[in-house]
Amino acid sequence: MSEVARQVPAQRAVEYRGGGFAPSPHRWVGFMVFSVVVILAEWGTRAGWISPLTLPKPSDVLVTFQDLYTTGLLFQHLGPSLSRLFVGALIGVSVGVTLGVLIGLFSYVRSGMVPVVAAIFPIPKIALLPLFVIWFGIGEGSKYALIAFGTFTPTVVATYGAVDNVDRTLIRMGQSFGLSWLSIVRKIILPGAMPGILSGLRISLAIAIILLVAAEMLGAEYGIGAYILEAGSLYDLERLFAGVVILSLLGVIISAAIGLVESRLLSWRA
Amino acid sequence: MDIIVKSLSHRYGSIDVLSDISLHIPSGQVVCLVGPSGCGKSTLLRFIGGLECPTRGDVMQVGEPPQGSLNPLTYVFQDFALLPWRTVRGNISLVLEDHGIRGAAAREIIGETLARTKLSDFARALPKQLSGGMKQRVAIARALAVRPAVMLLDEPLSALDAQTRELLMDDLVSLWTRQPFTAVYVTHNLAEAVRLGHKVVVLSRRPGRLREIVEIDTPIENRTAGDPELDKVQKQLWDLMRDEARAADEELLHV
Ligand SMILES: Nc1ncnc2c1ncn2[C@@H]1O[C@H](COP(=O)(O)OP(=O)(O)O)[C@@H](O)[C@H]1O
Numbered sequence A: 001m002s003e004v005a006r007q008v009p010a011q012r013a014v015e016y017r018g019g020g021f022a023p024s025p026h027r028w029v030g031f032m033v034f035s036v037v038v039i040l041a042e043w044g045t046r047a048g049w050i051s052p053l054t055l056p057k058p059s060d061v062l063v064t065f066q067d068l069y070t071t072g073l074l075f076q077h078l079g080p081s082l083s084r085l086f087v088g089a090l091i092g093v094s095v096g097v098t099l100g101v102l103i104g105l106f107s108y109v110r111s112g113m114v115p116v117v118a119a120i121f122p123i124p125k126i127a128l129l130p131l132f133v134i135w136f137g138i139g140e141g142s143k144y145a146l147i148a149f150g151t152f153t154p155t156v157v158a159t160y161g162a163v164d165n166v167d168r169t170l171i172r173m174g175q176s177f178g179l180s181w182l183s184i185v186r187k188i189i190l191p192g193a194m195p196g197i198l199s200g201l202r203i204s205l206a207i208a209i210i211l212l213v214a215a216e217m218l219g220a221e222y223g224i225g226a227y228i229l230e231a232g233s234l235y236d237l238e239r240l241f242a243g244v245v246i247l248s249l250l251g252v253i254i255s256a257a258i259g260l261v262e263s264r265l266l267s268w269r270a
Numbered sequence B: 001m002d003i004i005v006k007s008l009s010h011r012y013g014s015i016d017v018l019s020d021i022s023l024h025i026p027s028g029q030v031v032c033l034v035g036p037s038g039c040g041k042s043t044l045l046r047f048i049g050g051l052e053c054p055t056r057g058d059v060m061q062v063g064e065p066p067q068g069s070l071n072p073l074t075y076v077f078q079d080f081a082l083l084p085w086r087t088v089r090g091n092i093s094l095v096l097e098d099h100g101i102r103g104a105a106a107r108e109i110i111g112e113t114l115a116r117t118k119l120s121d122f123a124r125a126l127p128k129q130l131s132g133g134m135k136q137r138v139a140i141a142r143a144l145a146v147r148p149a150v151m152l153l154d155e156p157l158s159a160l161d162a163q164t165r166e167l168l169m170d171d172l173v174s175l176w177t178r179q180p181f182t183a184v185y186v187t188h189n190l191a192e193a194v195r196l197g198h199k200v201v202v203l204s205r206r207p208g209r210l211r212e213i214v215e216i217d218t219p220i221e222n223r224t225a226g227d228p229e230l231d232k233v234q235k236q237l238w239d240l241m242r243d244e245a246r247a248a249d250e251e252l253l254h255v
């Protein structure tokens, strides 16, 4: 045997180059980022390198929050806000889902309504508030209308997109087994569109919270929005931030609730 | 109930897809439809089941479907077409609900068809928990549940791996021998065609025309792998198809 053949070729592990592109949830990271920001703000305001005019002390915000709670003012503000959010979003989402499904099903509705929806989608709904006040009065009506209108458009777009994306072979299957039109809509199209509708709901409800503050700009005595606006006009930063924190918490809770609904309703997804 | 296809032609826009197809599907027989891909096999099957209308020609049904047949013309699809949000049981119940069959009556039919397709242990599983072969079994169970007069199978085994295909083919054969059914079975696999077909219909490349109808006389239950008679038929079919398949493969798509 020759000298060359007896030489053992060098071995090394195959270089790993897979992995990545698969984000997985790490709950504590979000919490950490949040804590770091709060701690930095607290440190800065205490040490003085953040002027109290630019940012309130987080601990003061907490105290304000506590006051709000102990005086019972918190629920006095939260109650009306939640009911406006609920009624407005309920109207907007249910009309939106209905119209979205109709657009998904009927060519005439599609041809007629898609341009209309496209035309009203980019209108800043806040700009229409005076109009709503004229139409629905300065009371609750205009607030419901603003929130309903704001949640309606993204819901419509998400819903008809979701209906369009329902697997056509499943619909063909339904027809081939002689299912009635109504059965196909109820048992195939609606459940098939559910993932898209729910992810649209996430966006709509976030928009609803944004519009809540706008709706409470006019003629609201109580409400988180009214509270924030009042604090803002007085440059009372502690109260302003306390109100903002409440809105953020509301957003987080709503998003978590949708997540819960998704995991129950969409457990069939692979 | 027999099915007769009468000089059927079809075009999609400016593309001729099928040209002058005439065909007789006798009751109790399996007719296999083979041809190069794109020759219009799936299209023809959609016409036979009434999911689309041909440009010219007719599909006639001769005689009445047997008593108790809920959905005389019933499909089994290549991609299974199961509702992912319903369990195996729910998927079968879906096609019974519209016929007003619920509760105990539905349970009885579902139990019976699941037993026939050896799926009883999987009644509560969701499709995402099942392998491809299992999913196709569920689709076959669903088709059997509506007591079809004619089953229309569009490449039911093509999405499966070779071993699963063998197993499912055995299942189809034993289903037929225990209780003969009428079927149109579309495939591009000649081995499947000679295993299951009483008649093998060979279509030419697009526009699909009838090239040849080959009858196989060996009873289905006696057909075994490596049977020289069947091998001869399979070779004959391949000779018919080879040039068509090659030409179809090389054809530029004018779309
Ligand atoms: N809905 C349709 N619209 C236009 N062309 C179609 C449609 N369905 C099928 N075709 C065309 O008809 C031809 C036959 O299709 P198909 O029946 O699916 O072939 P096969 O099942 O034999 O592979 C193909 O060329 C395909 O592109």
Ligand SMILES: [Mg+2]
Binding pocket: B041, B042, B043
């Ligand atoms: Mg096909």
